Amino acid sequence: MEDLVAKAALVLALGIAAQWLAWRYQFPAIVLLALAGIAVGPVGSLLHPVEDFGPLLSPVIALAVAIILFEGGINLQLRELRGTAAGVRRLTLVGAPLGWLLGAGAAHWIGGLSWPTSAVFGGILVVTGPTVIAPLLRQARLDRKPATTLKWEGIVNDPLGALFAVLAYEVTLALDAGGNGVWGALAHVLLGAVLAAALGVLAGLGIAWAFRRGLVPEFLKAPLVLGTVLASFALANAYVEETGLVAVTVLGLTIGNARIAAFEEMRRLKEVLATVLVSGVFILLTATLDTGTLLVLDWHHLLYLAAVLLLVRPATVLLSLAGTGVPWRHRALLSWIAPRGIVAVAISGLFGAKLAEAGHADGALLVPLSFAIVLLTVLLHGFSLRPLARLLGLASAEPPGLLLVGANSVTTALAEALAAMQVPAILADTSWQRLRPARHAGLRIYHGEMLSEVTEHHLDFANIGTVLAATENDSYNALVCSDLGPEIGQTAVFQVGPEEPGSNPARLAHDLGGAVPPAFSPGLHVLRDRLWQGWSFQKTRLTEKYDAAAYLADRADEAVTVLVVRQDGRIQIARDEQAAEKAGIGDIVLALVPPDATGRRRRGGNGGAP
Incomplete structure (x- = not known):
């Protein structure tokens, strides 16, 4: 037992470490998770999941997949489909069956698999998987429309692919028995899918009804939802295997669009849980690999894998999206990006063994083939998504910028200074009148x-790395920072200081709102007065001859550092004066300086700016 606990802790630690490294160095997280699993599994022999976890491995993976799909479903907002509904409908209703048929045909005619095995595996390959798509989209900073399409396709097609595999398997068994029960098998599976979907809808509506009427206390809401997810998954699977994936996806979709008060808290909890499960399960699955697993594949199988990437996926996308008006750049991206993940491997392991037991010996090839396609797509799509998106103009090449909430003389002057530095910044306000100076100055605005x-559907938060809330209402600033903190990062949301420090009721707790940087601690009124008196935002690029020490020695004592723009374009709002001291060669320091300091610089020359 102690050994099992230690190995579970190892998996969790590796998963979190891989996710952190991916975030820190902007690397595809799923690639690092795969490498971590291979390192502790077939390479390091520290982990042997089948032996270590025994009969617990399959049910643990199944339940993890259920929770992951529920979390994906709860994030599917119907309002996201604005402008992308046609593409999503075609890729799921037309593309999924078409991909099944094309994949099955390629498996038989190119891969040399029997028709029963080809039909099952063709269904499995419909699964593109939120476990892989979500981490990729988080780091690629795609435009909203293709990102939404990929997200919906990945989540909706997971249960569809599982359903196709079940359908093919049941028909195979009926044909093996003489073919008399084919229609009965089809009806059984389809009825199971309908009942699973109905179960998901009813469970979701029941939870929403109970929450709205206050029948569930706050501390029990998340546990109740989690218990309902697992119960729905088990009940649906008890009638037809793998239809539980349909039930939990529909359950998540129903709750996510029910507009219940506790939705945000639940969504964040499930997101944390799903991230941990994705990390752990992917490491466990890749750790089960061994050199012999992949060595059973011959050149026919390798040719088939190439056909899946280069023929089946492009043909599926182009044919299903024909006549939809989806831009060609979106079609080109979708034709290439279709990574497979946990669900494909888990379903392959289940049906591969069943096909082999039923007398179809090549069913044993499903596991090595699924692992091969997962590794191939994770590596190829993980590394190519961002470059391809930039090449097609579907992702921002500039670093994440600054969002200034509240249009006034201070934020407008700051936005102008950032624009002069070619640093991306957006000035947002509810008043068209207050945005007028910014509009006349040609600044980027959001009304x-x-x-x-x-807002989340009109403002691309993938291109925002820092937020400064600077309205005259401290309570509103705190709300904005609290709302955007989980999206942007709690350490990247800031707000101006209150007008009357120590007496403002808005700051009820230390965990509400954002940090108050020294440059903005005096409050808007004081900062407006300073600008009226001639203070200005002054930029200085540090060089080998004019480093941070020389800059600070030459700067006016009253000046205060506002932010530092790193060489790679990252914006760091100064939390203290050490931000300027730690600035390196090539960084740009932006400071708020008094009027008599502008001409005081002797060595910087034009503020040291390039």
Whole structure:
């Protein structure tokens, strides 16, 4: 037992470490998770999941997949489909069956698999998987429309692919028995899928009804939802295997669109849980690999894998999206990006063994083939998504910028200074009138309410790395920072200081709102007065001849560091004066300086700017 606990802890630690490294160095997380699993499994022999976890491995993976799909479903907002509904509908309703048929045909005619095995594996390959798509989209910073399409396809097609595999397997058994029960098998599977979907809808509506009427206390809401997910999964699977994936996906979709008060808290909890499960399960599955697993594949199988990537996926996308009006650049991206993940491997392990037991010997090839396609797509798509998206103009090449919430003389002057530095910044406000100076100056603006659900569909948060809330209402600033903190990162949200420090009721707790940087601690009124008196935002690029020490010695004592723009374009708002001291060669320091300091610089020359 102690050994099992230690290995479970090792898996969790490796998963978290891989996710952190991926975030820190902007690397595809799924690639690092795969490498971690291979390192402790077939290479290091520290982990042997089948032997270590025994009969617990399959049910643990199955339940983890159920929770992951539920978390994906809860994030599917119907309002996201605005402008992408046609593409999503075609890729799921037309593309999924078409991909099944094309994949099965390629498996038989190119891979040399029997028709029963080809039909099952063709269904499995429909699964593109949120476990892989979600980490890739998080780091690629794709435009909203292709990102939404990939997310919906990945989540919706997971249960569809499992359903196709079940359908093919049941028909295979019926044909093996003489063919008399084919229609009965089809009806059984389809009825199971319908009942599973109905179960998901009813369970979701029941939870929403109970929450709205206050029948469940706050501390029991998340546990109740989690228990309902697992119960729905088990009940659906008890009638037809793998239809539980349909039930949990529909359950998540129903709850996610029910507009219940506790939705955000649940969504964040499930997101944390799903991240941990994705990390752990992917490491466990890749750790089960051994050199012999992949060595059973011959050149026919390798040719088939190439056909899946280069023929089946492009043909599926191009044929299913024909006549939809989806831009060609979106089609080109979708034709290439279709990584497979946990669900494909898990289903392959289940049906591969069953086909082999039923007398179809090549069913044993499903596991090595699925691992091969997962590794291939994870590596190829993980490394190519961002470059391809940039090449097609579907992802921002510039570093994440600064979002300034609240248009006034201070934020407008700061936005102008950042624009002069070619640093991306967006000035947002609910008043068109207050945005007028920024509009006349040609600055990037957003006219809308930051706390509205509509904002996330019009403002691309993938291109925002830092937030400064600078309205005159400290309570509103705190709400904006609290709302955007989980999206942007708690350490990247800031707000201006209150007008009357120590007496503002908005700051009820230390975990509400954002940090107050020294440059903005005096409050908007003081900062406006300083600008009226001639203070200005001054930029200085540090060089080998004019480093941080020389800059600080030459700067006016009253000046205060606002932010530092690193060489790679990252924006770091100064939390203290050490930010300027730690600035390196090539970094740009932006400071708020008094009027008599502008001409005081002797060595910087034009503020040291390039």
